[in-house]
Amino acid sequence: MDDESKIRPAVVLDLDLSQPLPPVAGIAPDGRRVLQAHVLVRLFTEPLGTVLVDVPEQGLAPYALAAAIDTELGEAVSSRLRGAPVPVHGYVPHVEPEFLASRRAVLASAPEITVVVCTRERPGALARCLDSLFAMQYPVFRILVVDNAPVTDATAEVVRAAARRGPVEYLREPKAGLSFARNAAVAAAPGQILAWIDDDETADPHWLAEVARALAAHPEADVVSGVIVPAELETKAQLWFEQFGGHSKGRGFKPDTFGPHTAHIQSPLYPLPPFGTGANMTFRPGVIERIGGWDNALGAGTPAMGSEDTLAFTQVLLTGGTIVYQPTAVTHHYHRPDFEGLHKQMVGYGTGLTAAYTSLLLAQPGLIFKLMKLAPTALRDLTGSDSLRVSTLQDDFPRELLSANRRGMIAGPRAYLRGRRAARAKVRGTAR
Template identity: 35%
Template sequence: MRPQSVADAVRVIDSVHEIDVSDLPIPRMEIELSAPGEDLTPEGEWHDSPRVMALVRLHGHPLGVLFLDGSAGPSRQVHAAGIWASLRPRIDTHLAADGLPDASTLDDLVGSTTPTPPGCERARDAVLSSPPLISVVVATRDRPESLSVCLNSLLASTYRRFEIVVVDNDPSGDDTATMIAERFESVRYVREYRRGLASAHNRGLAVAQGRIIAFVDDDVLVDRHWMTAIAQGFAETDDVGCVTGLILPEQLETPAQLLLEHRGGYGKGFDLKIYDTSGHRPDDPLFPFAAGQLGSGANMAFDAEILRAMGGFDAALGVGTRARGGDDMSGFFRTVVAGHRLVYQPGAIVWHRHYRDMAALRNMARGCGVGMGAYLASSLVFEPRMIVELIRCFPRAFAKAFLPRTTSVESQPHPWPTELVNVERRGLVVGPAAYAMSRWRARRIDERCGS
C-alpha cells in the first residue's frame, strides 16, 4: 500500500534507505576517483556526519550518487569497497568508452597515465578548441540573493565563450537591478513585464546572441563543466534541437527536501540518452507526450535557430501564469515532434535548492499536476496532428495517473504519499481549463499591446 501522508512517507524512506531524518542535514560533497591523494576530498572538506551525499566522478564525468558514512572519515581505503561495489559497472563502461583497460581496484584509477588522454577528455578538449557562443538566460523575480549565488557559479565556469542574460520578470522593485549593477557588470539585465516564466524566457531569447540558448533557474548552482557539457550534448549527434542535463539537490536539510529527492527529485539518471520519434524512440507508449522524462526547465538548452523557428515558448504556460508550469515540457515535446533530436547529457550538472517545507511541497505537487494538464492541452493547440496519437495513448495515461497501483511499498523505492498524489491528480484535471484561461489572458494582453 502507498503511504497516506507526508509523515508516513518519510518513515518509509527511513526504513528503505536507512537514512534517519534525525541525521539531517545531510551534507553533499564530490569525489573524483582519478584524483591523486590518500583522501576522497582533494579539493574539499570531509563532513563528519552520519550520512554524506557524494557525487562520484571519473575524469570529471558523473557516475552516480552514494550515501556514505561520514563518521568513518575521508580515507579512500575505508570507502573503497562500498564505492567499488556500487559503481564498478559504471566505471567499467566509462573506461571502455574511453578506450582504457578495465580496472581491478579504485587504486588503478588514480593518477594512471596513458599515451593519449581518455576519450572523454579528448571530446571535451575538442569542444573547447572551437566553442560555440552560449547565451545563458536566467529568469528571476524578487530573489536577488539567490540569483547572486547562481550568477557566481556561472562565472566560475571552465567554459569561456558565453554571455549571461538576466530577465527580471515583472519585479516589485529595483533590488535585482541594483544588485546586478553593483556586483555583476558583465551580466546583461533586461525586464519583462508580462508575468510568467515562458514570457521571461522568450524575452531572453529575443536579446540573446548565442547559437545555443541555455536556461537555468535562479535557485540553482551550476557545475563548473556545465556549459562544456551542454556544448558536448549538441555535438553528440546531428540535428540536436535541445539538450537537458542532470539536476541534483543543492541541500538536504529538511524532511521535505529528503522526501522529494528520494521520490526521484529532478534527476533523470547518469546515462547519456538521445530521443527522437524514429530511431531513438524510447520504449514508452506515452512518448512523446510524457515529456517530463526528457528533462526539466531548471536545466535545458536549445539550438537558438530551432527555438525561434518554433516561436519560442508558449506564453500561456509556466510559473506565474494560471497554467503554473508545462512550458519546459512543451518545448521538449515540440522539438522532437518537429523532427529534431533531444539529448540528455548527465555531465551538464546543476544543483537545485529543493523546497524546504511540506506546504511548499504540496504547492509544487499541485503545480506539477496543473502544468501537466495545461501542457497536454497546449500540445494539441500547437500540434493538432498529434490528436490521434494522444487518443491512442489516453487509456494508458489515464491508468498511470488515476488508477491505484497494486505494487507494495517495498517495491517502490521512492513512495509518494497519497495526499500529494491526490493533489497532483486534481491539478491534472483542472490543467486544460487553466490553460484555456491563461491563453485567453495572454491574447488579451497581446491585443492591448498591439502585437
C-alpha cells in the first residue's frame, strides 16, 4: 500500500451529549491510521454544531473528546442546560427538554410533506437514500422519485421495491437536466409542501420534523433551508471539499431568517451567507410557480452544471419572500471521493454561479448596477485570506482547485447561453 492508502483522513461521528461519549480509535478496523474525528454534536437530539478534532495514534479518550467539544460548543451546551432540573438526593426529576417538547407539539399536527428525489442511473445511492427516508420519525409524508432521462430500468426497479415498504411514487422525465426533473415534480405535486433531497444523501431521522418546526414557527417563510453535513470523510478529496466550506459554506448552526427585513444588511443578490443548497431545501406550495419555476438552462446535466437552486433562492428574496435557515434540519451527504470528481465539482460551482447571474441579468437587466456595487465584496471573498471561501483551507488544499473554480466562473455566461438554447430545443422537440 502507498502512504495515502494507509490513512483515513477523518472518522465521522454523530454523538448526543445526553449519552456517554465513546473513545475514538487512532487505528480504523481496516488498519488505516485515523487522523481526525468530525463530530456532529447534539444534545437531546438537537444538533448544536460540528467539531473537527485531531486523533492521536493511541486514540482519543472520552475526556479529551469532551474537552474539544467544550472548547468549540461549550456556550451552546450551557445555554441549553440553564434552568435544567437540579438533582435532589441524587435523583433528577424527569422533565422533557424544551427542544423535544417543541418538536412533539409540532408533530401532533404535522403537515403532509412530499419529499422529492431527482435521480439518474444511481440505483445504489437512491436505495440508500430511500432507506433513510423510511426511517424518519415523521407521521405524514410521501416520496416522489423523478427518474431523469433514464437509459435503464434500474431506478424504476428500486422504486418498485421500495413501494412495498412505504409511500413512494415514480415519475419519469425524459428531458435530460436536473431542472427539467425538478419542474416535472412541481407539476406533479400541485399545492403540496415540497422537500428536496439529493440521491447521494441520507436524511436525518428528524429532518422533516425540524422542517415542520421551522414552518410552524415562521408562517411567513416561503423556503426552509437546512444543514448538510458529511456522511463520510474517507478520502482527502472529501476532506478538501469540507475545507472549502462543504455545502453549508460556514453558515454554522445558528438559526436565521432572510427577507425584506434583512435586505439592508444582506443583499439578496450575493449568495453568502443566507442561501442554502438544493440538496436540503423545502418550499411552501406555490412558491416555485411564483418565481417562474426552475431555469431549465441551469443545474446538473446542462453546460452550466449547477446553481438552479441559487437562482431560485435569489428570486424568492427579490420578489419579497422569506427564507428560513433551520440548522436542526440535517441531511448527510456523500462527497465525491476522488480528486477528479472534486475538480469537476469546483469547475461546476464556478460555472453555475456566474451562469445564474447571467440568467438573472437577462431577465432583469437593471440589476447590473446593484451587482456592480457588490463586486468589491465578491472579489474580497474570492481572494481575501479571511473570507468564508478560503479562511478554512489548510496547507494541503490544492490551489489548483481554486483556479478551477475561477475558470468556471469565467465560463459561466457562455455556458448559460448554450444551455438555454439546448433547453429550448428540448422543449420544442417535446411539443412536436
